[in-house]
Amino acid sequence: MKTDYKFINFKEIRENPKTKVWSCCNNTHDTELGIVKWYPAWRRYCYFPTIPAAYSSDCLEDINSFIKQAEELHKSSGSAESVLDHEEHEEREEKI
Numbered sequence: 242m243k244t245d246y247k248f249i250n251f252k253e254i255r256e257n258p259k260t261k262v263w264s265c266c267n268n269t270h271d272t273e274l275g276i277v278k279w280y281p282a283w284r285r286y287c288y289f290p291t292i293p294a295a296y297s298s299d300c301l302e303d304i305n306s307f308i309k310q311a312e313e314l315h316k317s318s319g320s321a322e323s324v325l326d327h328e329e330h331e332e333r334e335e336k337i
Contacts (some may be wrong), residue, residue: 242314246268247303248267249304250264250266250268251264251266253279257279260279260315261279262279263278268318274291276288276291277304277307277311285312286312290328
């Protein structure tokens, strides 16, 4: 999985039972710009900015590329189905 790009890099900061969380930092000062984590409402990985920042189209393409890789890794590990099963189980419990 590619984690180093021209202006940003991604570091895994947490591994949950079924998903992971990565910090997105700029390469110049290693400042965290945001995180990539699982967003249950959309059942996919999303980028969440942690500070106000401006992004070029190249940087946004790199973030998008990283998220696509994370989703492919998630699907190939079988975690996607497990997360869906867990969410469906929680929804059923809420109805009871």
